[in-house]
Amino acid sequence: MSDKTTVVVTGLGATTPLGGDVPSTWSALLAGKSGVRKLDWDILDQIPVKFAAQLAVDPAEIMPRAQLRRLDRNQAIALIAAREAWTHAGFAPPAKKGRKAADEEAPAPEGDTVDGDRLGVVISSGIGGLHTALNSYDDWRDKGWKRVSPFTVPMLMPNGASGHVGIEFGAMAGSHALVSACASSAEAVGYAIDMIRAGRADVVICGGTESCIHPLQMASFGSMRAMSTRNDEPERASRPYDKNRDGFVLGEGAAVMILESEEHARARGARIHAIAAGCGYSGDAYDIVLPEPSGSGQAKAMRRALVDAGLKPEDIVHVNAHATSTPAGDIAELNSIKAALGEEQAKKITVTGTKSMTGHLLGGAGALESVITILTLREGLVPPTANLEDLDDEVDLDIVRGEPRRLPDGPLAALNNSFGFGGHNVSVAFRRAV
Amino acid sequence: MAVATEQEILDGLAEIIDEIVGIDKSEVTPEKNFIDDLDIDSLSMVEIAVAAQDKFGVEIPDDELRNLKTVKDVINFVQNLQK
Numbered sequence: 199m200s201d202k203t204t205v206v207v208t209g210l211g212a213t214t215p216l217g218g219d220v221p222s223t224w225s226a227l228l229a230g231k232s233g234v235r236k237l238d239w240d241i242l243d244q245i246p247v248k249f250a251a252q253l254a255v256d257p258a259e260i261m262p263r264a265q266l267r268r269l270d271r272n273q274a275i276a277l278i279a280a281r282e283a284w285t286h287a288g289f290a291p292p293a294k295k296g297r298k299a300a301d302e303e304a305p306a307p308e309g310d311t312v313d314g315d316r317l318g319v320v321i322s323s324g325i326g327g328l329h330t331a332l333n334s335y336d337d338w339r340d341k342g343w344k345r346v347s348p349f350t351v352p353m354l355m356p357n358g359a360s361g362h363v364g365i366e367f368g369a370m371a372g373s374h375a376l377v378s379a380c381a382s383s384a385e386a387v388g389y390a391i392d393m394i395r396a397g398r399a400d401v402v403i404c405g406g407t408e409s410c411i412h413p414l415q416m417a418s419f420g421s422m423r424a425m426s427t428r429n430d431e432p433e434r435a436s437r438p439y440d441k442n443r444d445g446f447v448l449g450e451g452a453a454v455m456i457l458e459s460e461e462h463a464r465a466r467g468a469r470i471h472a473i474a475a476g477c478g479y480s481g482d483a484y485d486i487v488l489p490e491p492s493g494s495g496q497a498k499a500m501r502r503a504l505v506d507a508g509l510k511p512e513d514i515v516h517v518n519a520h521a522t523s524t525p526a527g528d529i530a531e532l533n534s535i536k537a538a539l540g541e542e543q544a545k546k547i548t549v550t551g552t553k554s555m556t557g558h559l560l561g562g563a564g565a566l567e568s569v570i571t572i573l574t575l576r577e578g579l580v581p582p583t584a585n586l587e588d589l590d591d592e593v594d595l596d597i598v599r600g601e602p603r604r605l606p607d608g609p610l611a612a613l614n615n616s617f618g619f620g621g622h623n624v625s626v627a628f629r630r631a632v
Numbered sequence: 633m634a635v636a637t638e639q640e641i642l643d644g645l646a647e648i649i650d651e652i653v654g655i656d657k658s659e660v661t662p663e664k665n666f667i668d669d670l671d672i673d674s675l676s677m678v679e680i681a682v683a684a685q686d687k688f689g690v691e692i693p694d695d696e697l698r699n700l701k702t703v704k705d706v707i708n709f710v711q712n713l714q715k
Contacts, residue, residue: 268676348675
């Protein structure tokens, strides 16, 4: 082991196409349910993709209308997930700010408190406020310049979610938003680990959010021929490792974790769900959208994650794969796993592709799959890869399908891979808390 | 539009404020200061002013907006322009 500060996970939150919180999302994952649904927007008649994985619970069911007016949807759901994670970690809800705070003499809410100067936030989004940008332009064109909301800029900026979460919980150690396409929120977890190790914070709220299920985004990915066009059975469209996979399915959602130094967590008696052991990164330096074909960049990220976490390949029992259900990408990643862990070890582990159920959350994917990896270790159950009916002949690793797979007892470790356009490769390592 | 009474302007403004910042209509009374009493920030005031212009059919220049500190200030401003 190393002399690095041990960073633990003490809270989890998420709102996803499978459920409005972590427990409902987790039970849907174990049941192999799909969050993908047909969309009934007329404009989609013009493009080859007519479905996506929208949120199971709309933010309008939870947040007051006036608050939603000034939040892009990606920011609203980041706040919803952050609130769940915060409460789950045993922290007291934040004090109300502004005028009403002085009026109310409510008793102090139950829960632990954190020194704001020791609290950080790292919430990523790959795309940011796409809905806001497009809607504001429509408002200008259709109703005049004065109808462009003065909140347009804070709503469309991709760091907006991080800003809002920082404001709500009073995070003054630093507020960050790393942007690296579909690897964005895996980087957020890595950055949060480093903030704590560097002594900049005791507690960091970290995660990712994405909400860009808009016709333009679907047309743009559609024009790249990157998306599944299985319009006759959308819920079976996302099928990593299946012979008949034909592209990814766009999803939306947010996932947030509370990371904390072990010392801080133990001092307050918090429940530790897993150890955020380390993170590895690499850049492909190859192409703006295509992954480097040999997978050497991905393998480097995994190996560096092991080094950073003080783990050996034999410690790894499971990989939550990036596995977006594209014909080339899924197999390339399996080859990278073999290169990183060694062929023999790679054949001993289980691999799963949970985007088969959640769709691809882009900048929210790394965080959601980190949450899933943490639960996988904690519960000792690997969620299955859904829709895997006819295994691709090139797959020679153990992909969990059908039923959840039970993990052995003991001190296990797992990796969560995320790769993004731009050649960003990120692998986050988690260890089971024992 | 027809000249609005003080009560009509107050009611209209309260509706706008409820819609934009979610403050209950009953809290919007003439003596209230937007910033100190109602906790409305400057960007929200821009939105409220644009909505008020549409509702009452008057122009509120940015220079004037700065001087409209209370609910009563807006009522007076709208009434003066409608005369």
